[in-house]
Amino acid sequence: MFNILVADDDKNTRLLISTVLKSEGYSVYTANDGIEALDILDKEHIDLAVLDVMMPNMDGYEFAKTVRQGNSDLPILMVSAKHLPQDKYTGFLAGTDDYMTKPIDEEEMLLRIRALLRRAKIASDRKIEIGDIVIDYDSLTVTGHGEIQELPQKEFMLLYKLLSFPNKIFTRIQLMDEIWGSDSDTGWETVTVHIGRLRKRFEGWEEFEIQSVRGLGYKAVKKI
Numbered sequence: 001m002f003n004i005l006v007a008d009d010d011k012n013t014r015l016l017i018s019t020v021l022k023s024e025g026y027s028v029y030t031a032n033d034g035i036e037a038l039d040i041l042d043k044e045h046i047d048l049a050v051l052d053v054m055m056p057n058m059d060g061y062e063f064a065k066t067v068r069q070g071n072s073d074l075p076i077l078m079v080s081a082k083h084l085p086q087d088k089y090t091g092f093l094a095g096t097d098d099y100m101t102k103p104i105d106e107e108e109m110l111l112r113i114r115a116l117l118r119r120a121k122i123a124s125d126r127k128i129e130i131g132d133i134v135i136d137y138d139s140l141t142v143t144g145h146g147e148i149q150e151l152p153q154k155e156f157m158l159l160y161k162l163l164s165f166p167n168k169i170f171t172r173i174q175l176m177d178e179i180w181g182s183d184s185d186t187g188w189e190t191v192t193v194h195i196g197r198l199r200k201r202f203e204g205w206e207e208f209e210i211q212s213v214r215g216l217g218y219k220a221v222k223k224i
Helices: 011-023 034-043 060-069 085-094 106-125 153-164 172-180 189-201
Strands: 003-007 027-031 048-052 076-080 098-101 127-130 133-136 141-144 147-150 208-213 217-222
Touching (some): 003 034, 011 027, 011 048, 011 106, 027 034, 034 048, 034 060, 048 060, 048 106, 060 085, 076 085, 076 106, 085 098, 098 106, 127 153, 133 153, 153 172, 153 189, 153 208, 153 217, 172 189, 172 217, 189 208
Parallel strands (some): 003 027, 003 048, 076 098
Antiparallel strands (some): 127 133, 133 141, 208 217
16 A cells, blocks of 8 residues: 655645545545655655645745755655646756646546656666566566567667656657767667667567657557
8 A cells, every 4th residue: 555645734635635545545644734744754654745835834845855855756746726837847846756736636636646656666666567578677688478688778778768658758869868868979860770679679579569759759658
C-alpha cells in the first residue's frame, strides 16, 4: 500500500482528496500547511505528496524547495487555483514533479498520481518490467525470450529513456541532449542510427515498439 501525504489548508479539499485516494486503496496522511507536512515526512514513510500552493506558515513552493534541498526524490504533485503559466514555472523550478489546477478533476488526479508512482518505482528499482521482459539499468541488459542481451551504453540509455515514459514523444534534439550531452559534437542523426539498431535488435518482440512520429521524433509504446 502506498502512503500519500495531502497538504492543504482547506478542510473540505483535504477531505475530498483523502476520500478519493482512500477509495483507491491508498493510505493517506493530511496536513494543514507545509510545516506540518514536513513534520509528517520526518515521522512516516511517504511515497508521494499532493499539496496546495497557497498555505499559511509554509506554502507549497517552499515545501518543495525544502524537500529537494534535503536531496529527497519524493514525488510531488502540486494542486493550485493558480493557473497562469508563470505559476506552473515557479512550481517546477521549486521542485514539483507535476502540476494541476483546481477545481480538481478526480480521475485526472488519480492518473497523474499513478504515473508519478510508476516513475518513482522505476527510478528506485532501476528496472523496467514489461510482461516477462526485464530492462536492467545497472547491468545494461534486456532479458526476455530466453536470452540476455547486453547493450552498448548509448543504445541502452536510449531504450531505457523511451520506455520510462511510454507514449511520450521525444524529439531527436531532446534525446541527444539527455543521452549524449548538449556539448557533444555528434549530430542528431546519431539518434536515428541508434533507433534503427534498437529496432533491428528487438525485431519481432511483441512487448514493446519504438515508433517514429513524423516531424517530431520518437516514442516507445508498450503492447502488453
